[in-house]
Every structure is written in structure tokens, then in C-alpha cells.
Amino acid sequence: MAATRFQCTLTIASGPACQSYARVTIVDSEGATARGCSRHAVAALDGIIGAYVDWEDSRGLNEWERQALDLSEERSQLAWNSVGSELAPRP
Numbered sequence: 821m822a823a824t825r826f827q828c829t830l831t832i833a834s835g836p837a838c839q840s841y842a843r844v845t846i847v848d849s850e851g852a853t854a855r856g857c858s859r860h861a862v863a864a865l866d867g868i869i870g871a872y873v874d875w876e877d878s879r880g881l882n883e884w885e886r887q888a889l890d891l892s893e894e895r896s897q898l899a900w901n902s903v904g905s906e907l908a909p910r911p
């Protein structure tokens with residue numbers, strides 16, 4: 821089954837398929853992108869360290885969805901920075 825651009829692909833493998841329209845693109849710390857609905861994008865950001873939202877590619881979000889994504893993105897980046905500074909101390 822080929823995933824389409826509008827299919828939410830951020831569900832957990834063991835969970836049921838998500839029927840929501842994928843409107844959010846998230847990018848992980850390695851630059852890989854995935855699209856999903858706002859609810860699963862928030863969950864994914866909370867579960868992936870160093871991920872962020874590709875806002876340019878994320879359309880049709882309401883104020884609350886943006887806020888939730890923004891907060892999760894911030895947490896993910898903070899986690900990334902603290903891990904990064906532990907693994908690679910500044911010279």
C-alpha cells in the first residue's frame with residue numbers, strides 16, 4: 821500500500837491506521853520528513869528528540885493545533901540541545 825501525501829503516517833506500528841487528513845510535516849534530526857495529522861504530529865514530536873515542524877509545508881492548521889505543535893517542537897528541540905551538549909561538549 822503506497823502512502824499518499826495526505827495520509828497520516830505518524831501512527832505507531834501496532835496501532836490502528838489513522839483516517840485523519842495529514843496536514844503537518846515533521847522533520848527529524850537527520851532531515852527525514854513524515855506527514856501526519858496534527859494530533860499524531862504532536863505525539864511524534866513528543867517522542868522524537870530533535871524533531872521540528874516544517875511550517876511551510878503544514879497548512880490548514882487552527883490556532884490550537886499550531887500552539888500544540890509549537891510547544892512540542894520546542895520540547896523536542898530542548899531535549900535535543902541537552903543531549904547534544906552532553907554528547908559533544910564544546911571544545
Ligand SMILES: [Zn+2]
Pocket residue numbers: 828829830831838839840856857858859860861
Ligand atoms: Zn493521525
